[in-house]
Amino acid sequence: MKALCYNSVKDLRVENVPDPEIISPKDMIVRVTLSSVCGSDLHIINGFIPAVKAGDVLGHEFMGEVVETGRDVKKFVKGDRVVVASVIACGECHYCNQQTYSLCDNSNPNAYLPEKMFGDTLAGIYGYTHAFGGYAGSHAQYIRIPFADNGAFKVPEGLQDDSVIFCSDAFPTGYMAADMANIKPGSVVAVWGAGGVGQMAMQSAYLLGAERVIAIDREAYRLRVAIEKSKAETLNFTEVDVLEALKDLTGGRGPDCCIDAVGMESSGTGIGYAYDKAKQWARMENDRPLVLRDAIMACRKGGTVSIVGVYSGFADKIPMGAAMNKALTFRMGQMHGPKYIPRLLEHVQNGDVDPSFLVTHKMGLHQGQQGYDMFTQKEDNCMRVVFDPQKSLQPA
Numbered sequence: 001m002k003a004l005c006y007n008s009v010k011d012l013r014v015e016n017v018p019d020p021e022i023i024s025p026k027d028m029i030v031r032v033t034l035s036s037v038c039g040s041d042l043h044i045i046n047g048f049i050p051a052v053k054a055g056d057v058l059g060h061e062f063m064g065e066v067v068e069t070g071r072d073v074k075k076f077v078k079g080d081r082v083v084v085a086s087v088i089a090c091g092e093c094h095y096c097n098q099q100t101y102s103l104c105d106n107s108n109p110n111a112y113l114p115e116k117m118f119g120d121t122l123a124g125i126y127g128y129t130h131a132f133g134g135y136a137g138s139h140a141q142y143i144r145i146p147f148a149d150n151g152a153f154k155v156p157e158g159l160q161d162d163s164v165i166f167c168s169d170a171f172p173t174g175y176m177a178a179d180m181a182n183i184k185p186g187s188v189v190a191v192w193g194a195g196g197v198g199q200m201a202m203q204s205a206y207l208l209g210a211e212r213v214i215a216i217d218r219e220a221y222r223l224r225v226a227i228e229k230s231k232a233e234t235l236n237f238t239e240v241d242v243l244e245a246l247k248d249l250t251g252g253r254g255p256d257c258c259i260d261a262v263g264m265e266s267s268g269t270g271i272g273y274a275y276d277k278a279k280q281w282a283r284m285e286n287d288r289p290l291v292l293r294d295a296i297m298a299c300r301k302g303g304t305v306s307i308v309g310v311y312s313g314f315a316d317k318i319p320m321g322a323a324m325n326k327a328l329t330f331r332m333g334q335m336h337g338p339k340y341i342p343r344l345l346e347h348v349q350n351g352d353v354d355p356s357f358l359v360t361h362k363m364g365l366h367q368g369q370q371g372y373d374m375f376t377q378k379e380d381n382c383m384r385v386v387f388d389p390q391k392s393l394q395p396a
């Protein structure tokens with residue numbers, strides 16, 4: 001089959017790779033109908049995450065059709081339309097029993113890598129480097145789904161692929177960000193990053209009772225989308241002092257909940273940015289935590305900082321004094337997909353949220369590098385590029 005593979009930094013290529021096969025009785029094989037780019041792929045493609053090798057198939061946000069099931073798969077039969085959680089989890093271990101699926105003890109065959117990097121094993125993630133299991137990703141015609149009964153979900157009749165695909169990753173990530181943020185009726189929620197995850201966090205904040213949502217980004221078009229689709233007030237950090245503006249918008253108090261939907265490649269202005277960029281280049285610090293710093297400084301006393309933007313290593317100049325003395329709560333993590341996906345599919349079915357506005361560009365796999373470039377450069381008002389791996393693979 002054809003798949004979009006990592007070759008080297010910023011060099012993706014379509015390659016012929018072996019078709020996936022059932023390895024364990026709990027596996028199934030899915031024919032991929034849509035597979036999305038994700039901001040966290042950029043950390044890999046841009047060379048900030050080690051443990052990626054030439055030939056690795058990227059992609060972790062996807063949906064498709066079941067073509068083969070292992071003998072222990074109970075929930076699915078051939079022909080079912082499914083959306084699959086980007087995080088792979090066994091469904092049976094101590095952590096899965098608590099619905100903290102991204103902490104699964106059993107789904108990462110390369111457990112020793114995160115053990116070395118993070119002090120413990122972590123769940124596998126499709127197409128997300130060898131540290132997260134080395135699983136083949138979804139930018140491919142077919143994909144193997146381990147622990148299929150736990151990770152895959154039947155798509156309700158009548159829903160379009162474009163409305164469903166983000167239930168794989170961006171929507172549960174954004175929803176979990178809001179879920180962790182201690183939102184109460186009347187809360188003001190600030191969300192840094194108005195990309196796919198950020199937009200889903202904004203809409204989820206309203207689902208969970210927020211009164212106001214404030215979106216912070218540098219891209220005018222993304223802020224427009226935040227206003228139009230996610231009912232947010234907006235701040236462009238290239239135009240205003242975000243900390244001052246947030247105080248002004250909240251009667252001098254600061255937001256109750258601050259969500260970091262950006263992570264380690266955050267950009268900014270001024271001396272802090274130049275400092276981080278220089279250190280990141282020198283590999284002395286691998287995360288640029290501008291958003292995290294702002295979120296901590298902006299958050300009201302006793303508020304919550306919720307982090308779903310990805311960090312991979314060490315970050316410095318974190319204002320711990322502010323965090324400690326203001327009695328902030330920190331919550332964070334890779335998303336626990338299977339905990340949230342069923343209720344998110346219901347929200348889509350009920351029309352509460354329709355994530356299809358995130359699909360701004362559709363391409364074949366052969367346009368993979370172009371798609372990621374467009375997404376990275378934020379060309380043509382790009383929110384998300386999604387690939388249709390069944391589309392003609394020949395360049396036009």
Ligand SMILES: [Zn+2]
Pocket residue numbers: 038039040041060061086169170
């Ligand atoms: Zn993702």
Ligand SMILES: [Zn+2]
Pocket residue numbers: 089090091092093094095096103104105106107
């Ligand atoms: Zn588990």
